[in-house]
Amino acid sequence: MLNLIWREYILFKQSMLFFIPFILFLTFFYDGFHTAVIFLGGSFAISFNSYAYDEKAETDILLNSLPYTRKEIIASRYLGGIVHMIVSIAFTSALLFIFNKPYTVTDIAISIALFLVFASLLFPLFHVIKKGYFLTVAVNSFLLITIPGSKVRSFVANLVTAVTEFTSGAMLAAMLIYAVSWGISVIIYERKEF
Amino acid sequence: MENVVELKGVTKNFKGFSVENMNLEVKQGCITGFIGENGAGISTTLKMIMNLLRPDAGEVNIFGMNYRQHEKEIKQRIGFVCDSNVYYEGLNVKDIKRIVAPAYKQWDDALFHRYVDQFELPLNKAIKKFSKGMQMKVSLAIALSHQAELIIMDEPTAGLDSIFRRELLHVLQELKEDRQRTIFFSTHITTDLDRIADYIAFIHKGNLIFNYSTHEIEENYTLVKGSLDLLDWETEQVFVHVHRTSTGFEALAKNIQDVEHTFGNDVIMERASLEDIMYHYKGGMKHAKFNMA
Numbered sequence: 001m002l003n004l005i006w007r008e009y010i011l012f013k014q015s016m017l018f019f020i021p022f023i024l025f026l027t028f029f030y031d032g033f034h035t036a037v038i039f040l041g042g043s044f045a046i047s048f049n050s051y052a053y054d055e056k057a058e059t060d061i062l063l064n065s066l067p068y069t070r071k072e073i074i075a076s077r078y079l080g081g082i083v084h085m086i087v088s089i090a091f092t093s094a095l096l097f098i099f100n101k102p103y104t105v106t107d108i109a110i111s112i113a114l115f116l117v118f119a120s121l122l123f124p125l126f127h128v129i130k131k132g133y134f135l136t137v138a139v140n141s142f143l144l145i146t147i148p149g150s151k152v153r154s155f156v157a158n159l160v161t162a163v164t165e166f167t168s169g170a171m172l173a174a175m176l177i178y179a180v181s182w183g184i185s186v187i188i189y190e191r192k193e194f
Numbered sequence: 195m196e197n198v199v200e201l202k203g204v205t206k207n208f209k210g211f212s213v214e215n216m217n218l219e220v221k222q223g224c225i226t227g228f229i230g231e232n233g234a235g236i237s238t239t240l241k242m243i244m245n246l247l248r249p250d251a252g253e254v255n256i257f258g259m260n261y262r263q264h265e266k267e268i269k270q271r272i273g274f275v276c277d278s279n280v281y282y283e284g285l286n287v288k289d290i291k292r293i294v295a296p297a298y299k300q301w302d303d304a305l306f307h308r309y310v311d312q313f314e315l316p317l318n319k320a321i322k323k324f325s326k327g328m329q330m331k332v333s334l335a336i337a338l339s340h341q342a343e344l345i346i347m348d349e350p351t352a353g354l355d356s357i358f359r360r361e362l363l364h365v366l367q368e369l370k371e372d373r374q375r376t377i378f379f380s381t382h383i384t385t386d387l388d389r390i391a392d393y394i395a396f397i398h399k400g401n402l403i404f405n406y407s408t409h410e411i412e413e414n415y416t417l418v419k420g421s422l423d424l425l426d427w428e429t430e431q432v433f434v435h436v437h438r439t440s441t442g443f444e445a446l447a448k449n450i451q452d453v454e455h456t457f458g459n460d461v462i463m464e465r466a467s468l469e470d471i472m473y474h475y476k477g478g479m480k481h482a483k484f485n486m487a
Contacts, residue, residue: 003296010289011282053282062280064246066297067269194246 004068004076005083008050015049027095035103038096039111040118042088047081047119048138051126060194070189078182081119085112109171116174120181127188196222198344198376199243204252206238213238213400216252220344220378220393225370226405227387228380229468230397231476236380237277239397240348243378244274256344270299273337275347275379279329283322287315287332298340306339312361326353334362338369345369347379351386359383363390384468394468398475417470418445418453420461432456435474446474 012019022045026038053059063073089108096103122138129137199220206213213235220226230236241247242254245261245268254261256268281290287310295301310317313331321329330353337345345366351359367390369375381387387394387408395405406414418433421442430436432452433445446466447453453463466474 003293006296007293010285010292013289014284053284057282058276058278058280059282061246061276062294065244065269065272065274065276065280066294067266068297069265193248194241 001072001076001079004063004073005080007076008046008080008084011050011053012046014053015045019045019049023092023095027092027099027101035096035101035107036110036114038103039089039092039108040114042092043081043085043111043115044118044138046084046088048122050080051138054126058194060192064194070192071186074182074185074189077123077185078178081115081123081178085115113170113174116178120174120177124181124185124188127185127192198222198257199378200253200255200258201239201242202253202255204239204242204249204254206242206247206249208238211235211400213242213397216397216400216402218395218402218405220376220395222376223370223374224392225366225377225379225390226393226395227384227391227468228378228395228397229382229384229387229472230380231472232382234397235400236397237348238400240346240380243346244272245269270340271343273340273342273345275330275333275337275345275350277348277352277380279321279326279333281321281329281332284320286318286320287335288317290321290332291336294336295340300341302339302341306335309335309338312365313358327355327358330354331358334365338365343374343376345375345377345379347377349380349382351381351383359386366390384472387468396468396471396475398472403475411468411471412465414448414450415466415471416447416450416453417464417466418447418457418461419443419464420457424457424460429456435477437474437477446470 019042023038023042026041064070089111093103093108118141122141125137197219199218201216201218204213204216204218211233216239218239228236228239238247242249243256245254245265257271259268261268282293285293291306295303295306309315313335315328315331315335321332324332330350334347334350337347351362354362363386366377366379370377370390391408393405393407394411396403404411419442422438425436425438425443430445432449433447436443436445450463453461
């Protein structure tokens with residue numbers, strides 16, 4: 001299991017040059033938006049990087065010819081998502097701290113809740129959407145959340161306000177959605193043929 | 195001799211194509227070549243053996259175990275080479291090894307580096323810069339480095355130059371000498387099999403035609419040549435397919451005794467190569483349809 005999560009960092013190594021400027025960009029140019037989005041951006045970048053790679057290669061054939069069960073492969077995606085989120089939060093916190101940008105624990109909590117919800121929606125889609133289209137869907141959904149004036153952004157902004165008021169409840173709900181999404185992904189993946 | 199792979203009544207249906215009720219056994223410690231024309235069902239069968247595809251009906255047992263209960267144990271003991279590159283093209287061999295090696299309990303790093311040296315693979319170059327043959331060598335080096343007892347390869351010699359093909363066959367021969375190793379691979383280059391195979395499984399339009407030892411094929415199949423006046427409806431029954439020319443006929447028979455009994459010394463019999471067998475079966479089907487019509 002750990003090997004499968006580690007795999008995503010080996011792949012991520014290739015994208016580091018993109019990741020750091022991306023977070024810096026969010027840090028400096030998205031001042032107007034909620035700090036939670038900066039954290040969210042980082043978590044998104046690491047998780048979806050491996051999906052982007054997997055979309056290009058015949059990863060399903062590779063992973064399924066190795067001694068892993070399909071349940072383990074899906075588990076590594078979901079547990080990996082949480083690991084990436086933690087890594088990204090640590091990295092982004094350090095950057096914000098270095099550049100003296102204020103943030104609170106609530107911002108982090110909100111970003112966690114949002115990441116879990118969006119990952120819950122997007123992860124199962126990876127196994128359903130035709131190859132080559134998934135990254136477009138993932139990037140567009142992130143842009144919709146962040147581009148000023150987009151309806152999704154104002155919806156998310158309202159969601160953020162709501163989440164801020166009920167952080168602990170929202171967190172629990174997000175975790176529940178993540179768990180349900182995990183179950184759905186297992187069902188889809190178990191039926192897949194490569 | 196024990197069977198390492200057993201397919202019992204395996205059926206898989208796709209739109210416009212199916213593998214029908216296949217019963218296939220791959221014997222331990224032998225090299226079995228898997229042949230058939232393009233689209234005959236070779237990759238489908240290999241993928242079912244790897245549990246990448248699940249049969250609609252029938253049973254797949256590997257090392258006497260099924261995938262429902264023993265997926266990891268089975269795959270620990272298999273080295274698989276796919277017909278296309280399954281590795282991340284942006285990564286180099288070193289990183290690919292870092293991803294694959296930890297999955298295997300018996301990964302042998304020294305052996306891997308021996309193959310890397312033998313196949314002259316650069317470790318730090320992205321594999322997208324490799325030729326198809328080089329990418330195949332990477333897959334081979336990885337498949338051979340974890341002491342797999344069963345090595346399954348889909349077209350491993352495709353895209354390889356003749357010198358490396360010989361080198362690979364030599365490697366397979368070496369692996370075979372250790373009687374624990376079983377090798378099952380598909381190829382379109384049937385001359386490769388003449389060199390090393392113990393058994394040949396031949397699939398045609400989703401049906402397994404035979405799974406014989408090379409000795410049994412030699413004993414049963416024969417290429418028959420003779421003059422056209424020997425042919426009539428009755429005598430033709432001994433043939434899988436007859437090819438007529440202006441000077442005579444060439445036909446494939448699957449029972450030498452039947453040919454001797456029917457034609458005596460009036461025909462010439464020659465050893466049928468695998469290519470002859472495949473060619474005549476392909477034509478034979480057309481012939482059968484023509485006869486029925």
